[in-house]
Amino acid sequence: MEKPHILLINPWIYDFAAHDLWMKPLGLLYIASVLREEGYKISFIDCLDRYNTELLKLQNLERPKNKKYGSGHFLRTEVRKPDILKDIPRRYCRYGITEEIFIEELKKISHPDAILVTSMMTYWYPGVFRAIEFLKDKFPNTPIILGGIYATLCHDHALNNSGADFVFNGNDINGTLALINKLTGIENQFRYSISELPSPAFDLYQNIDYACISTSFGCPYQCTYCASKLLYPDFIQRKPESVVSEIEYFYQKLGIKNFAFYDDALLVNSDKHIEIILDEVIKLNLYPYFHTPNGIHPRLITASLAQKLFLSGFKTLRLSLETTNKKLQIETGNKVTSEEFEEALKILKTAGFGKDGLGAYIFMGYPGKEKEEVNDSINYVTQKGIRPFLVEYSPIPGTFEWNRMIEKGIIEGNIDPLFHNNSVFLRKFLSWEESDLQKIKAMVRRGQHRA
Ligand code: SF4
Missing domain, CATH: 3.20.20.70 (Aldolase class I)
Incomplete structure (x- = not known):
């Protein structure tokens, strides 16, 4: 039987400022690596990938403008400031690829059996919600699992507002994988120890x-x-x-x-x-x-x-x-x-x-x-x-x-x-x-x- 296809998403940042100071979704890349080791098909979209081909084209660049040692600026697009932040005298922006590029990236992906969305800072949740909105629109019947820092620290908020079908709390990789199995009808039992995981799947990036x-x-x-x-x-x-x-x-x-x-x-x-x-x-x-x-x-x-x-x-x-x-x-x-x-x-x-x-x-x-x-x-x-x-x-x-x-x-x-x-x-x-x-x-x- 063919193993399920899992789509992994690292959403945008929404904030007043953000800089790529060696920022990658390490937890998600660990999960990708384990799933791949177990034979699952993996697709991956990182909204913060400064090497995204369409993003580079849009900026007329061959490669991102890096600072010393590989850090650098994300593309910044001003978005409407949430009402509760309107008295903060700074521009509120989305950082990463454009929404149009995200939609195009989704078009390239065959129908997934489950989608995993990660989250970082609690106050970046608008980027997570926006990604989930697009995902629901494109794959309405595919279960979406939200995990990561925001999902753990603001679990109730995420449960009530994110639009995800499941919100995962904590860093139990076996629990995450068990949920994926349940949703995709696989009976495999995972027994990974956090200290002995396979290396995170950095090779999913075309350039890094x-x-x-x-x-x-x-x-x-x-x-x-x-x-x-x-x-x-x-x-x-x-x-x-x-x-x-x-x-x-x-x-x-x-x-x-x-x-x-x-x-x-x-x-x-x-x-x-x-x-x-x-x-x-x-x-x-x-x-x-x-x-x-x-x-x-x-x-x-x-x-x-x-x-x-x-x-x-x-x-x-x-x-x-x-x-x-x-x-x-x-x-x-x-x-x-x-x-x-x-x-x-x-x-x-x-x-x-x-x-x-x-x-x-x-x-x-x-x-x-x-x-x-x-x-x-x-x-x-x-x-x-x-x-x-x-x-x-x-x-x-x-x-x-x-x-x-x-x-x-x-x-x-x-x-x-x-x-x-x-x-x-x-x-x-x-x-x-x-x-x-x-x-x-x-x-x-x-x-x-x-x-
Ligand atoms: S508990 Fe203290 S020392 Fe440990 S990571 Fe947090 S701030 Fe650093």
Whole structure:
């Protein structure tokens, strides 16, 4: 019997700003890989694929205009701003391929037996809904399963509003596959372990400038504002040898040079994990460029680790500092102190890292963090000779901070996920003035320039 045909969709982003900072739907690519291994027929449309042939034609480009190391801008199309965001003085846009291109891509696909749609940020749900609308129109009798971060963190909202037939909660890959089987009449039982999945199916892209890698899932820390524990209750590290063969395969077979680590806690147990991986990469004489868009823990950086990070090819290292306010550092999870941050910087510089590759994340708009403290943190990082990068706080349902804000009456538990948007939250709920925001952003730009 012929195996079912599954269509996988990564929808658009709808937001005030978005940038392709090594952004790929890793979970969906893992599922694609497992399904393919089980003999299913796979079709895949990534609305954020900057290499989409029709998109390039539309822009009169032969290839996307990349920044250094494969990141770059998405095509941006202004769309009507949802009414509840109308007082945010910024243009609201759809990022990715045009709707016309999406419709044409759907026409090329034979009738699927089930459709899997993923979701990322909770406040990007309009892109998910729009994709589902088109899918329903084109394949009215095909069941649509929605999964991913928005579907997990805002499960009821997705159930009630997305138009999907099934909304999957969490990261249980066997559960997702069991549902696909049930819908397609297959009796196969899946028993995959998250730490031993086949490599994500990056080969589904015709062209690609980078791959994303998770050497682990979850995080042993428990910061008050973070969703990591909600998405991955357990901290699981993959076997180093499986990560190494994945990197080697992508590098040698797919010609990928840039790798972004998606780990929440890349450096935990480093001597038994990342150091082994990096030793092997160095031994294999691979020359990749590694990046950590997620931020790494300064506390865990040792001289031996820093040397391996440098020698194996880390080009973008973002250190998670968030704030220099001691009280806030402790209250939010105690993952780093300023002294540990300074020590890490010293070690990294000794290992060979210069100001180009190093940066520190600073929180802005965290409830209880005053504007002056943001300024202080930016100044502090700049004085240390590295570049500050702002992380605008985005409230996440189910976190400690979310519950605290409800108790304090800052938000209501049922606010529309559009209000989770980092560009919206501090303007709407913390009453930040536009001028304050612009001043801080200008300060960051100056800091980045100076460092
Ligand atoms: S250390 Fe980072 S990933 Fe881990 S809980 Fe804290 S913020 Fe989340």
